[in-house]
Amino acid sequence: MRIQANKMKEMLQLYFIMGTQNTNSVPLEVLEQAISGGITMFQFREKGRGSLSDLAKEELARNLMKLCKIHSVPFIVNDDVDLALAIDANGVHVGQDDEKADQVRRKIGDKILGVSAHTMDEVRKAIEYGADYLGIGPIFPTESKEDAKPPNGGALIKEIRKAGISIPIVGIGGITAENAAAVMETGADGISLISAISHAKNPEKAALDLKLSLLSNNRRK
Numbered sequence: 001m002r003i004q005a006n007k008m009k010e011m012l013q014l015y016f017i018m019g020t021q022n023t024n025s026v027p028l029e030v031l032e033q034a035i036s037g038g039i040t041m042f043q044f045r046e047k048g049r050g051s052l053s054d055l056a057k058e059e060l061a062r063n064l065m066k067l068c069k070i071h072s073v074p075f076i077v078n079d080d081v082d083l084a085l086a087i088d089a090n091g092v093h094v095g096q097d098d099e100k101a102d103q104v105r106r107k108i109g110d111k112i113l114g115v116s117a118h119t120m121d122e123v124r125k126a127i128e129y130g131a132d133y134l135g136i137g138p139i140f141p142t143e144s145k146e147d148a149k150p151p152n153g154g155a156l157i158k159e160i161r162k163a164g165i166s167i168p169i170v171g172i173g174g175i176t177a178e179n180a181a182a183v184m185e186t187g188a189d190g191i192s193l194i195s196a197i198s199h200a201k202n203p204e205k206a207a208l209d210l211k212l213s214l215l216s217n218n219r220r221k
């Protein structure tokens with residue numbers, strides 16, 4: 001059975017994304033602290049300068065996933081459908097330049113499918129192709145993605161909601177505890193981020209602060 005939208009929205013609240021290239025510390029330790037701080041989902045995104053490949057990548061994925069399993073944190077693999085299937089991850093996230101979402105959906109069955117979208121056209125296609133959630137961004141400028149588009153994600157989330165589309169949405173790009181509430185106010189169900197946790201001196205505290213900023217947003221609603 002495909003994941004239900006309300007359950008998906010819960011998982012998206014504080015969605016941490018990381019690969020070896022995003023930290024100078026030990027990835028397993030950073031993830032452990034992020035989990036202590038209250039992240040609700042994790043994406044393994046091993047990509048770009050300094051990233052691992054092949055067996056080393058798979059081994060790290062397995063170790064990070066084991067940690068997630070112990071703490072009941074869903075584990076999503078970026079791009080690499082074969083890896084997600086090989087290790088039986090909870091799902092896959094693909095961008096517009098990756099394998100097409102309908103093809104990924106056929107391969108992964110009922111696992112979670114996340115799709116990045118930057119236009120209303122891409123949003124509608126992703127939904128038609130079977131996305132369980134959309135990643136929309138960048139909301140703010142980011143240094144974690146070299147080929148990132150100009151920030152406009154906030155406007156797109158508002159447009160999606162204005163069109164009456166209720167699919168689970170997570171915002172991405174330059175999100176911090178200071179601006180998280182503004183992202184939620186556009187109509188997002190959660191925030192996803194790399195550096196706010198992976199580059200933090202204290203990743204546990206960083207995750208906690210993000211969590212608190214979401215809670216204070218809920219109180220205002």
Ligand code: TZP
Pocket residue numbers: 137138141142143144145148172173174175192193194195196
């Ligand atoms: N896609 C759009 S922005 C981004 C990705 C993967 C990077 C987000 O990283 P950060 O450090 O939270 O800005």
Ligand code: MG
Pocket residue numbers: 078079093094095096098
């Ligand atoms: Mg991708």
